[in-house]
Amino acid sequence: MASLLSVKNLKIEATSYPPGEPPRTVTLVEGVSFDVEKGKVLGLIGESGAGKSTIGLTSLAYGRGGVRITGGEVLLDGEDILKLSPAGIRKVRGCKVCYVAQSAAAAFNPAHRLGEQVIEASLKHGIMSRAEAEKRAVHLFGVLGLPNPETFGQRYPHQVSGGQLQRAMTAMALCPNPELIVFDEPTTALDVTTQIDVLAAIKHAIEETHTAALYITHDLAVVAQITDDILVLRHGKMVEYGPVKQIIEAPREDYTRALVNVRGTKREEAADQSGALLRVENVTAGYGMLRVLQDVSLHLPKGQTLAVVGESGSGKSTLARVITGLLPPQEGRITFDGKPLPKALKGRSNDELRRIQMIYQMADTAMNPRQTVRDIIGRPLTFYYGLRGEKKTARVKELLEQIEMGGRFADRYPAELSGGQKQRVAIARALAASPELILCDEPTSALDPLVAEGILNLLHKLQEETQVSYVFITHDIAIVRAIADSVAVMHRGRLVRFGPKSKVLSPPFDDYTDLLLKSVPEMEIGWLERVLETRRMESAGN
Amino acid sequence: MRLSTIPISAWIGMAGIALSVICALFAPLLAPYGESQIVGAIWQPMGGEHLLGTDNLGRDLFSRLIFGARTTIFVALAATILSFSLGMLLSFTAAVTGGFVDQVFSRFNDLMMAIPTLIFALVVLAVLPQQLWILILVMAVLDSTRVYRIGRAVALDVAVMEFVEAARLRGEGTGWIIFREILPNTLSPLLAEFGLRFAFSILFLSTLSFLGLGIQPPAADWGGMVKDNKDGIIFGISAALIPGGAIAGLAICVNLVVDWLMKRTSSLKGGRGDG
Numbered sequence: 001m002a003s004l005l006s007v008k009n010l011k012i013e014a015t016s017y018p019p020g021e022p023p024r025t026v027t028l029v030e031g032v033s034f035d036v037e038k039g040k041v042l043g044l045i046g047e048s049g050a051g052k053s054t055i056g057l058t059s060l061a062y063g064r065g066g067v068r069i070t071g072g073e074v075l076l077d078g079e080d081i082l083k084l085s086p087a088g089i090r091k092v093r094g095c096k097v098c099y100v101a102q103s104a105a106a107a108f109n110p111a112h113r114l115g116e117q118v119i120e121a122s123l124k125h126g127i128m129s130r131a132e133a134e135k136r137a138v139h140l141f142g143v144l145g146l147p148n149p150e151t152f153g154q155r156y157p158h159q160v161s162g163g164q165l166q167r168a169m170t171a172m173a174l175c176p177n178p179e180l181i182v183f184d185e186p187t188t189a190l191d192v193t194t195q196i197d198v199l200a201a202i203k204h205a206i207e208e209t210h211t212a213a214l215y216i217t218h219d220l221a222v223v224a225q226i227t228d229d230i231l232v233l234r235h236g237k238m239v240e241y242g243p244v245k246q247i248i249e250a251p252r253e254d255y256t257r258a259l260v261n262v263r264g265t266k267r268e269e270a271a272d273q274s275g276a277l278l279r280v281e282n283v284t285a286g287y288g289m290l291r292v293l294q295d296v297s298l299h300l301p302k303g304q305t306l307a308v309v310g311e312s313g314s315g316k317s318t319l320a321r322v323i324t325g326l327l328p329p330q331e332g333r334i335t336f337d338g339k340p341l342p343k344a345l346k347g348r349s350n351d352e353l354r355r356i357q358m359i360y361q362m363a364d365t366a367m368n369p370r371q372t373v374r375d376i377i378g379r380p381l382t383f384y385y386g387l388r389g390e391k392k393t394a395r396v397k398e399l400l401e402q403i404e405m406g407g408r409f410a411d412r413y414p415a416e417l418s419g420g421q422k423q424r425v426a427i428a429r430a431l432a433a434s435p436e437l438i439l440c441d442e443p444t445s446a447l448d449p450l451v452a453e454g455i456l457n458l459l460h461k462l463q464e465e466t467q468v469s470y471v472f473i474t475h476d477i478a479i480v481r482a483i484a485d486s487v488a489v490m491h492r493g494r495l496v497r498f499g500p501k502s503k504v505l506s507p508p509f510d511d512y513t514d515l516l517l518k519s520v521p522e523m524e525i526g527w528l529e530r531v532l533e534t535r536r537m538e539s540a541g542n
Numbered sequence: 543m544r545l546s547t548i549p550i551s552a553w554i555g556m557a558g559i560a561l562s563v564i565c566a567l568f569a570p571l572l573a574p575y576g577e578s579q580i581v582g583a584i585w586q587p588m589g590g591e592h593l594l595g596t597d598n599l600g601r602d603l604f605s606r607l608i609f610g611a612r613t614t615i616f617v618a619l620a621a622t623i624l625s626f627s628l629g630m631l632l633s634f635t636a637a638v639t640g641g642f643v644d645q646v647f648s649r650f651n652d653l654m655m656a657i658p659t660l661i662f663a664l665v666v667l668a669v670l671p672q673q674l675w676i677l678i679l680v681m682a683v684l685d686s687t688r689v690y691r692i693g694r695a696v697a698l699d700v701a702v703m704e705f706v707e708a709a710r711l712r713g714e715g716t717g718w719i720i721f722r723e724i725l726p727n728t729l730s731p732l733l734a735e736f737g738l739r740f741a742f743s744i745l746f747l748s749t750l751s752f753l754g755l756g757i758q759p760p761a762a763d764w765g766g767m768v769k770d771n772k773d774g775i776i777f778g779i780s781a782a783l784i785p786g787g788a789i790a791g792l793a794i795c796v797n798l799v800v801d802w803l804m805k806r807t808s809s810l811k812g813g814r815g816d817g
Binding site: 324325326345348350353354356357358360362365366367368369370371379380383429433 | 703704705707708710711712713714722723726727
């Protein structure tokens with residue numbers, strides 16, 4: 001069959017303006033070629049900065065601010081769309097090729113109803129009449145499994161959930177009956193339990209409409225469920241290109257192999273889980289009348305890791321805020337090393353503060369952009385231990401060695417570090433206080449899988465060296481498997497399940513843990529169908 | 543920082559400010575005549591013995607311009623620095639503490655802002671004795687309400703960042719949080735505001751002097767000089783335009799320097815970036 005989209009030897013450049021130096025041209029993408037046949041799905045995969053989105057957008061002949069397509073051809077139905085006039089390109093965009101962005105919440109106009117926005121492109125291009133378009137929109141809402149398809153379009157973007165919004169955006173892309181859809185990380189911002197619904201809806205809709213698609217993601221397990229071929233990218237170059245089966249089961253390149261095996265790490269839990277460094281007893285907390293946490297009790301032995309899992313809004317981060325004292329609990333108490341902790345931050349002594357440190361999800365905002373690495377790591381040393389001058393410099397260097405970065409980073413500013421390096425510096429800052437407990441609030445969820453794995457290994461190494469305990473907040477079961485000794489599953493502010501990892505992660509499950517565990521994509525072809533099949537059987541059985 | 547990275551506009555600004563400051567510092571040495579010395583006929587044209595001509599009383603305009611730089615810059619600078627110290631201290635405290643303190647400060651600020659500045663100043667200055675420090679204080683307090691507004695807005699943005707939370711968790715005091723965590727991250731908008739406020743201060747002082755409540759004669763200040771010579775404009779005498787031009791020139795120079803400082807501080811690499 002002839003290819004619908006054929007990209008040949010694509011080269012994309014941009015001009016960067018480094019401060020104090022003359023502008024220079026940077027090559028973002030080079031020598032990328034691929035084909036998408038009608039009705040097939042190609043997955044573009046790679047870490048951030050690999051050029052996935054940039055390549056995806058070239059199939060709409062579009063370059064984001066300052067990006068220039070300088071070489072190669074993009075043939076759509078045999079026609080090079082890069083050579084089209086602006087008017088010609090307008091006929092392609094939103095008509096033959098549609099785009100689904102990562103953040104649906106940011107991509108919809110909050111001032112207009114969803115239905116209007118979904119049919120807008122079809123009307124603009126004169127593909128169908130208003131009545132036809134509305135009928136098609138309702139049909140698509142149904143196909144995508146949205147509630148009340150007839151009236152769904154009358155809602156405003158803020159009136160529906162994130163997962164529904166993402167599906168509405170898919171409906172918007174499908175509405176003009178395009179030949180190709182570009183999905184740019186459509187499920188990355190969603191919870192795992194929501195992600196599976198959206199994935200299933202997208203897959204169903206693609207099969208139903210026989211549309212070809214480019215599916216961009218950094219999650220190989222997700223892409224394995226939905227695509228026919230996979231193109232692995234790194235630093236703007238092709239690493240490996242082949243059918244999904246071959247990539248997952250017999251990857252040829254080292255990089256692909258690393259991506260496939262990234263979730264492979266598993267760690268045995270500690271045998272003895274008695275004793276408690278931290279004990280949370282019957283804690284209820286919230287903001288005013290709103291109860292975010294209800295009657296939560298858990299404990300963590302010294303030198304071990306407690307993973308707290310749950311979807312967004314389940315109260316995971318609130319639990320961390322209660323332990324740190326930022327949000328005093330309304331009921332219940334927290335004991336640390338046998339002594340009760342004062343509820344509020346103000347009541348705690350500096351030594352009590354020193355013993356509990358925190359690592360945040362976004363290292364960018366967790367560090368003062370106007371302080372050097374030396375200042376960031378050095379401040380806890382001065383503050384808690386009164387270290388100054390040479391002693392401080394030596395300790396900062398030692399800490400930088402410990403996080404595998406080295407003293408030469410001491411004079412850099414956070415803006416001069418990569419995402420993984422920033423998170424390492426944040427870890428060093430926590431470590432500088434020589435704490436007994438570190439609260440980790442999703443420290444790896446903003447990082448690429450390979451970088452995240454590096455951080456997890458580092459945390460594990462530090463635990464062995466210093467016997468520090470972790471409360472590790474995450475929504476990713478794979479991470480739980482990799483690092484936890486005990487697990488707490490949270491749902492809507494309540495503790496659903498708590499105990500040693502082996503016990504929590506093995507049946508019999510309660511409903512929520514079951515759903516959570518089954519929603520985590522596995523690096524296996526056909527996983528999605530299998531899960532959906534079991535679900536269908538269960539609901540039929542009920 | 544290398545000198546070559548400073549853009550030409552900043553050099554022009556700095557030169558202008560330096561010239562004004564030198565005039566202010568060494569006025570008695572530089573000025574050819576005394577501040578209130580009558581040296582000739584009124585409104586003599588430029589050139590000849592008197593470089594810029596004479597004013598409405600026959601005093602040397604050039605000398606008065608130099609002496610005027612002294613009072614104008616001193617009063618405007620003192621008032622601006624004072625208003626910034628006051629406004630920023632209160633606004634940052636409000637933003638960091640929040641709650642009741644924030645409400646009290648902010649509502650009182652609203653109250654102050656509800657009264658038109660000029661009328662407020664006129665009433666207060668008419669009642670209080672006419673002394674220089676009172677003039678400076680009144681200007682500073684009135685201006686600090688504006689500084690408070692912008693200070694609180696930018697500080698609130700920074701105060702909710704996680705690195706501030708991290709500092710709180712470390713047990714840092716309010717002083718550290720304000721001066722080490724928040725202040726460096728709010729410097730760019732505040733510097734821009736400083737340049738603007740300084741220029742406004744000069745204008746405000748000139749307005750007050752023009753209305754007779756600012757610097758009292760015979761002491762020279764640029765605004766007062768415009769007032770003294772305004773009648774000359776009707777007769778086509780440009781004496782009033784010269785101090786006016788000086789005010790405009792200084793305001794522009796200050797802003798040229800501030801623009802450059804703002805660029806420097808807004809670079810995320812700790813202000814080491816482009817010029």
